[in-house]
Amino acid sequence: MNEKIERLLAGQIENHVAPFFWQHGESEGTLRHYMQVIQDSGCQSVCIESRPHPDFCGPGWWHDLDIILDEARARKMKIWILDDSRFPTGFANGAVSKAVPSLCRQSVFANRVDGAANTMNIHVNVSDYIRPPKIHLSKLAAIAKKLSPEPRHFNNDKLISVVAVNTVTNDIKQLNTDNGVLDWKRPSQQWQVYVTGLTNDAGAHRNYINMMNQQSVKLLLDNVYEKHYQHYQTDFGKTIVGFFSDEPELGNGQLYAQNNPLGTEQDLPWSAELEQLLTIRTGDNWKKLLPLLWTSLADKQKVAEFRTIYMDCVTTLVRKDFSNQVGNWCHQHGVRYIGHVIEDEGQHTKTGPGLGHYFRAMNGFDMAGIDDIGGQVMPGGESEPKVGPMERVRDGEFYHYGLAALAASEAAINPEKHGNSLCEIFGNYGWQEGVHLEKYLADHFLVNGINHFVPHAFDPHEYPDTDCPPHFYANGHNPQYRHFGQLIRYMNRSASLISGGHPVVSVAVLYHAEAEWAGKSQPYQKIMHVLTDRQINSQVIPIDVFTEPEKYRTELGHRLKVNQQEYQALVVPYAEYLPATIIEAINKLQSVGFPVIFVDGLPDGVSTGKTQLNHECLQVVSLDSLATTLINEEINELSISPADNRLRILHYHGDNEIYMFVNEGKAPYVGKVVVPNNGSCYAYDAYSNQVFPLKANNKRANETEIQINITPGKSQFIIFDQIDTTELSKTFNTSGVREVLLNWQRSQCHAIDYPEFYKQKSVVLPDDLAVEQPSFSGYAAYDTEIEAQANEKINLVITNAAEGVEVFVNHQSLGIQLVAPYEYDLTSKLVDGENTLRIEVATTLERERSQDDNLFEKELMNHQPLSKSGITGKVILYRTK
Known part of the structure; x- marks a missing residue:
């Protein structure tokens, strides 16, 4: 049997999860308790997030980190450290606020000064145009500005050039000024005049490092990384395994800009190193060509060339000065470097919130990182909704088909990643996110090849904290904490199967x-x-x-x-x-x-460059016909019948051939899959940690047809491997005599009071608890009694519930399940005669927290909670002789 499967069946779980653990300066007792809580949830590693801490890299920080490390050593847990005191990475714990301007962020800008269309004589004071243009802020940027401290002001804007551009003839002229005055007669109205300048007074984060300045990035290393090394050198590479960078950015334009490719109104990132590279690539022409970053010519190729050169230089420097420099420091000090950039809405190819090129930005990292927060990936969200929180355009196609692909691809093609990818997950979806959605999200990224996760977040602040929920424990107030722990164990088991090999x-x-930069x-x-x-x-x-x-x-x-x-x-x-x-x-x-x-x-x-396509035998197809073309040419590895556009399949080559199946649709998928492998195979359920027999036929050489049945919200692994049939579990059977249990006694309690239930009353299922008590969040317990014989074969199915379910027979737990249908074999717990049956359902905290007065939370949540409560389906017994 596959060695990993053997270890998993024996209860040996690899750790692939390191949740954020937020720090606010809590008491020693709270910190130690939370380290236990995190470990008890199935996480053997944790990422310490400093963002809310009042004394990062000060005495208070070292005091708290001493406590956490002491607990980690005792528990044999591993520690990652988020690498800055403010979000996003690049604040360098305030060092840039005092740095000389040459180490701060720089931007170039262009102001058009040719006036009215019928004005031929241009007579202006150039100094009037040496300020970056004002940018209309999005709703999100405007809110963030109100909540942010006043940015640093430099007032050191510098003229680069005055340039006239003819957008019809493609001529470009650099104009001279006399004592700061431009006096020029335009030959025709086709000429546009631009003043280009250099500034430190642009972008939302002016007191952050310049990603294209090696010495500026070193401020981050000196003021965060080196200080941690000085305090904990003996822990590096042992308990402390590395650092995490969160959404480092070039930082020009407005905060969280959208639709900001080259050619749109924005300042653009700059540095002295960038100027040197542009000079090598273009000579002194870059000063004359600079306006082409904002305006176009009839000769689109000339524009494409300069924009490509500019972005190529920018992203090359980001790789050298930022990601490689930080990664190299980590490797020299015996630790690893992880994190992610902003990928949203295509920002991974742009400046502003992005770093211009995903693969170059990730170059120095030890894992290829992405994040999914705030309603990006969601069930049925491939195309809808079109608008997300804060009235921002939502590109569901990117989130569902492109996001995970970035990290999974970089992990596979870059030898330095060793197949390791990472997703920051679950964060800022609001309290309406529970284990139903979290299981869907976990499966989505697993089946797309992601094998490490940073769940967002464990928050020890006094409950309720409105900062980016959900919080997985919430000081004991989250009813789904234990259910979340079962999800973590499932994620660890699954991720271990898709590690150590390659897709x-x-x-x-x-x-x-490069294509987007050019046109x-x-x-x-x-x-x-x-x-x-x-x-x-x-x-x-x-x-x-x-x-x-x-x-x-x-x-x-x-x-x-x-x-x-x-x-x-x-x-x-x-x-x-x-x-x-x-x-x-x-x-x-x-x-x-x-x-x-x-x-x-x-x-x-x-x-x-200078070359041409060889047009012989070129194949051009429409997007709509691409998949059919590849299938007709047998450039597809496997096939399914019947067709289904929501069945996701990952083929992973490790010690054995492994296939993971996930159904992202709304109906069960029952059909056949033909895979290019022969030999014995079996199914593995990573949630229940059991192996099952398969109906499989070896059709011909290197081809096997397998019957599959995948329920929405659940997954299945198929392993090509020999197995002792005595290790196989029996498939769940619903062929017996069917009995619907309608009448129950319902009681309830809040998570903090569990298991002290109250308010017992008679109910008939399905329950209408959410309507009856619209503000209740917690546990709903349903009790009844059934007649049975000892060891009688009885299976129980709960068709739907909100959300996590635990079943007890005669006060003995049969375990927690997360996704409907919830299926339990009661046989082993039954006795002759009367048996007590209890079903406990844990809700989300959405209803209890729906009135929180927090601007970001109100934007993320529906004004009226949508979460259901309790058993919302039927409870059915199947008695088999």
Whole structure:
């Protein structure tokens, strides 16, 4: 049997979960109690979040961290440390607030000064235009501004150049000024005049490090990382395993900007190192070309070239100065470096809240990180709703098809990641999020290849704390704390099965960052959407795998190989322009017969470099026909019958071939899957930690047909491996005599009072507790009695409940379940005669907390709670002879 399965069945669970543990300066007793609470929930590791702490890197911080580390050592737990006193990473614990301007964030900007359309004579004081333009703030940015301290002011804006651009003839002229005055007669109205400048007075976080300045980033290392090393050097690499960066940003423009590609009104990030790189790439022309970052020409290729060069330089410096520098420091000091950037709404390819290029930003990290917070991934959310919290546009297609793919792909193709990916998960969904939704989210990211998690969050602050709920324990007030612990154990078991090897995928999809910088482009997630819905597994790969083949272990031939991944085809999303490096790689692949498929058209030109596509045998297909084309060409690994666009399948190659199945639809999936493997196989249920027999037929060489039945909200692993049949559990059976139990005695209690129940009354199921008591959150217990014989085969099914369920027979627990239908075998606990049957249901805290007066919480929650309570379905007994 698979060694991992053997260990799991024996109760040996690897740890893949490190929840946030927020710090506010709590008492020693509270800190020690919470370390126990976190470990009791199934987590053997924890990420200490400093954001709310009043004395980060001061005496109070070291006092609290001493206590936590003492507990961690005693419990053999591991500690990660979030690496700053403010969110996002980059504040450097206030060091930038006092730093010289050259170490602070810099931005370039362009102000158009040509006046009215019929004005030919331009006569202006240039100094009037040396201020960054004001930006209309989004609702979220405006609220955050009110809640944030006054930003640092520099008043040191500097002129870079005055440039005239002819958007028709493509001419660009650098204009001279006389004593700060521009006096120029425009030859025609086609000319636009721009004053470009350099400023420290732009962006929402002016007292944060400059990600493109090596010495600026060193402020973070000196004021956070080094200080922790000085205090806890002997713990590094032992109890302290690493640091976590949370959403580091370039920081230009407005906070959490959306729809901010090059060409839109915003300041753009700058540094002296960037100026040096641009000079190497363009000579002194960069001063003249700078307005092309905001305006376009008739010659779109010229615009595409400079924008690509600019962003290529920006993201190269982010990789060198930030992620690699921090990662190298960690590795030199015996610890690891994890975290994530902002990926929302495509920010992973942009400046502002992003770092410009996901794969380059992640380069120095030891795990490929992403996060899912605040209603991003949600059941049925592939396309709806279109608008999320704070009236922000919500791109469900990206969240459901593109988000996890970023981390899973980087983990697989970058040898330095060793297959490790990470998702910060569950955070800021509001109190309406319970184990139903958390199980869905966990399965979504697991089946998409994510194998480490940072749940958000354990909060020891006095309950109720309105800061970004849900909180998994809430000082004993969360009814679902024990249920959450069962979810964590399930996640650990599942993640261990998809670690240590690599995913098996058929198709590589080209990352669209360079295409987006240059012009019109098609985001990679649109490709992955149509492939995923047809069970064609794919990964997204950056152009860097072709420009740095040694780093990525790239081989171009009849198979495209990147690290351990071997692809059968490369799909290129529509791009108006592509760099020469990828064109050259495509030509080489096509020359040896490797399938390269362009979607919705060929590029119009080359953004940087000199080369041309070899148009012989080029294959162009529409997005709608892409999946069918790949299937017809047998570039798909497996097939299902009947078709279903919500069945998700992960194929993982480890010690054995492993398949994970998740049903994200609304109805059970019953059908057959044909997989490219032969031999014995069995099913593994990672939640119940049991193995089951399968109905499987070896159809022909390297092909097996397996019958599957996947209920929404549940998962199943199929393992190709030999197994002793005595270890197999029996499949749950509902073929016996059916009896619906209608009449029950219901009682209830709040989580903090458990198990002291009160208010017993007679009820008939389904229960209407949520209507009867609209503000109640806690436990609802349902009691009845059944007649039985000892060891009589009786199975129990609860068709629906809100939310977590625990069943007791004769006061003995049969365990906690999270997702309907809840299925229990009562046989082992039955005695002759009368038997007590008790069902306890734990609600979310949404109803109790629905009146919290918190602006962010009100935006995230429905004004009227939607969570149901208690048993909302039927309770059915099946007696089998």
